[in-house]
Amino acid sequence: MSRRPIGIIVNGVTGRMGYRQHLVRSLLAIREQGGVPLADGTRIWPELILVGRNESRLRDIAERHGLTDWTTDLTAALARDDVDVYFDAQLTQQREKAVRQAIDAGKHIYTEKPLAEDSAAAVELARAADAAGIRTGVVQDKLFLPGLRKLKRLVDGGFFGRILSVRGEFGYWVFEGDWQPAQRPSWNYRAEDGGGIVMDMFPHWHYVLAELFAPVRAVTCVNATHIPRRVDEAGRAYPATADDAAYGIFELEGGIIAQLNSSWAVRVHRDELVEFQVDGTEGSAVAGLRNCRVQHRSVTPKPVWNPDLPSGESFRSQWSEVPDNDEFDNGFKVQWEAFLRHVVAGEPFPWDFMAGARGVQLAELGLRSAREHRRIEIPELDR
Incomplete structure (x- = not known):
């Protein structure tokens, strides 16, 4: 050899x-x-x-x-x-x-x-x-995560029928650095040092949405700095000047609507740190870092809204696990x-670099949308 x-x-x-x-x-x-x-x-x-x-x-x-x-x-x-x-x-x-x-x-x-x-x-x-x-x-x-590879397998196999929407939740509580050390470097929370969750996560969302579903054609974003004061690695307090949360609506080609929340100021009440729910006419799926669960149209329950009675259904148990069917490396x-x-x-x-440039473009236009409080269409980038 x-x-x-x-x-x-x-x-x-x-x-x-x-x-x-x-x-x-x-x-x-x-x-x-x-x-x-x-x-x-x-x-x-x-x-x-x-x-x-x-x-x-x-x-x-x-x-x-x-x-x-x-x-x-x-x-x-x-x-x-x-x-x-x-x-x-x-x-x-x-x-x-x-x-x-x-x-x-x-x-x-x-x-x-x-x-x-x-x-x-x-x-x-x-x-x-x-x-x-x-x-x-x-x-x-993230394209190579086991959960998203299983999700891609479902998309390619036509499981969803016509895809209607994607909803994603990402994030966790990053400690302020005072009574517990922060899990992320302090520069992430200073705009002057290139920090901010929009520039960090929107490039990810660009390739996830484009590769799994369809190109992004418009973005509407609201961002926030929920924690205005943090403490750095040396124990010094500093003003957080970068956004630590972003709430985005992405309009995809073909009419798919994606809503993705990204936050370093949220406590996790879900199975994984990132989860995507995809709903289509024939079925739905919830995918995380490793796992993916599905519910087909043929076994979808028929819940009825009644606030006067406790729900008798265990909604999570009505979903099926997608098997690995492969070995997933890092x-x-x-x-x-x-x-x-x-x-x-x-x-x-x-x-390649152009794929990376499109991710930067989405983050840039997401920040612009937040500043101008409006929907921004995504122009094509000319190589």
Whole structure:
């Protein structure tokens, strides 16, 4: 069995997502399984170069995982001939400059979302990458969640008939940081540092809605900063200037209406941190991160509204579990494998910079809708 090494810069590995999901659960897991197999029997083998700004934290991570190649000098790393791919999991504000450097260096690029702080910059990055002839990708991990893969199977199989609506709930209570430490970094709640739940979650909602159901044609959004004061990692109080909740209505092609609530100021009373209910003429489904339940038209009960009597029906028990029928690997790892096959073997990979730019566009127009208190139609982005 031959091994095809591919040099990958991992920038932002000291952050939560960069470390846990991309380094440990994806790239190191790929190495542990012997690489990514190709049709000819070759295996793609990631050779990792860790990049970050904090030397001591980089050294600690490298030593913890038996890695020896790390640096705080991104320019020098990009100049190396043995580097094929640049990956970026930095703060959004730092991403555009680094991605431009990688384009100029002729490296293939895979990056966390959002690709840039606004859609104009994101489209410009896509055009520059096209002109340089490099392959690009943006993380769209929720498409690979077991629950949404089961939901996609139902859509593709015609289970719903004509889809009428999608309702989604995402979020959990992020502690303010005073009497309990916050579960998310403080920059998420400062607009001046690129924080805000609209820019964080609307790019996700864009690809989930477009890939599973239909393109988004209009958005109406109300956002809020429900918790105006938080405490940072050093115990200092600071004003929260970014939105921590967003309530969106998305009009999809074909008449489907999607209502998605995103909040870091909500206490969870559902089975999973994110759930989508899809209703159609022939059936309905509720999908989360891992599970998916369905109720077909033929077994739909006939409840009658009567506020004077307690309900005699156990509504949750009237739904059936969708079987796995497959093995579901970590979603970040699955997309990494697809991107590496795209780079090495030219296999299709639709989640490129333009896909990322459309997600940024939806977040941008969602924020505009909230500011202007009106519905905004989504124009086509010209590549």
